[in-house]
Structures are given as structure tokens and as C-alpha cells.
Amino acid sequence: MSDAAQTTPAPPSGRVEEDKVLPIVVYALYLLGFTNGLTFLAGLIVAYVNRDTAGPINASHYTFAIRTFWLSIGGFLAGLALFLVGLALAVLLIGIPLLIVGGTIMSVISVFFVVRTILGLVYLLKGEAYPRPQAWLV
Structure with a gap:
């Protein structure tokens, strides 16, 4: 009887972890764009391609990154x-x-552009969705 209790999985916690690699790549490409100008577009393409299939946290970062690009x-x-x-x-x-x-x-x-990119990266590294991805300012 004690063996059955040990093999049951723990209930999932309220916090959902999403893979942060691609949003980090988007922000890194944006910052790298100041050295060559071309990686801005690469970051924008990565954000557009992954926005629809991302979870809620990453989707907010992709939306924020896309708006950051176009506003800038x-x-x-x-x-x-x-x-x-x-x-x-x-x-x-x-x-x-x-x-x-x-x-x-x-x-x-x-x-x-740099401030918005760094703020998005900070929220992402904390594992949080960007609070106002549709905002015009920060």
C-alpha cells in the first residue's frame, strides 16, 4: 500500500513553466541588431512565427517584441x-x-527600443508574462 502512494505523481502547481529560449533569442537578436542592422528582422520573424503557438507567457513577450519593433x-x-x-x-x-x-x-x-527590449528580457527571465504587451510606452 505504501508503494502505491509513492508512485502517484504530485498534483501540478499553479505556475506553468514555458521554454524561454526563443523569446530570449528574439530579445538578443534585437539587441544585436545595433551592430549589424539585419538581426532586427530575424528577431521579428522569429517572434511572428512563434506567437500563435506559444503559451500565454511567451505569447505576451512575442506580442511585446513585435510592437516594440514596429513602434520603433x-x-x-x-x-x-x-x-x-x-x-x-x-x-x-x-x-x-x-x-x-x-x-x-x-x-x-x-x-x-533598448529600454523596452531590456524590460521584456527582465520579465522573461523572472518567468512572468509582460504585463501590458499592447502598451505604447514602457
Whole structure:
């Protein structure tokens, strides 16, 4: 009788463990993208491919990573457009403020991207879902 009690499995705990490797790869590819620019896209593709089949914790991180990419691209392109218009008008000296504003926007968006990526990585390493993956800011 004591043998039967020893062979029964323990009831599952309330916390579900998910494999963290691919979300970590996504965040690492995002951070590595600052050295070559190409791994941003690789991280985005990995996130899109795995989002639908992931558990709830990883799905929140994939959603967060995808939104981080697109929000950053949108802001960076807006800053780049201002910068390029300012560059063209700098010959006439009226484009210098646009150069400054565009460069500042691109710098702030780069910091925004890194902060969001590191925050997502911190939540992932703690084993938690990202609390607000649809948020516009952090």
C-alpha cells in the first residue's frame, strides 16, 4: 500500500513553466541588431512565427517584441524624414533645426527600443508574462 502512494505523481502547481529560449533569442537578436542592422528582422520573424503557438507567457513577450519593433521603426522613420529634409534645407541654413529635431528623435527612439527590449528580457527571465504587451510606452 505504501508503494502505491509513492508512485502517484504530485498534483501540478499553479505556475506553468514555458521554454524561454526563443523569446530570449528574439530579445538578443534585437539587441544585436545595433551592430549589424539585419538581426532586427530575424528577431521579428522569429517572434511572428512563434506567437500563435506559444503559451500565454511567451505569447505576451512575442506580442511585446513585435510592437516594440514596429513602434520603433515608425518613430525612427519619422525622425529620419525630418533629418533628411533638414539636411536638404541646411544648405539654406533653415534646415538646421530640423536636423537637430530629427537626430534627437532618432536617438530617443533608439533608447526607447533598448529600454523596452531590456524590460521584456527582465520579465522573461523572472518567468512572468509582460504585463501590458499592447502598451505604447514602457
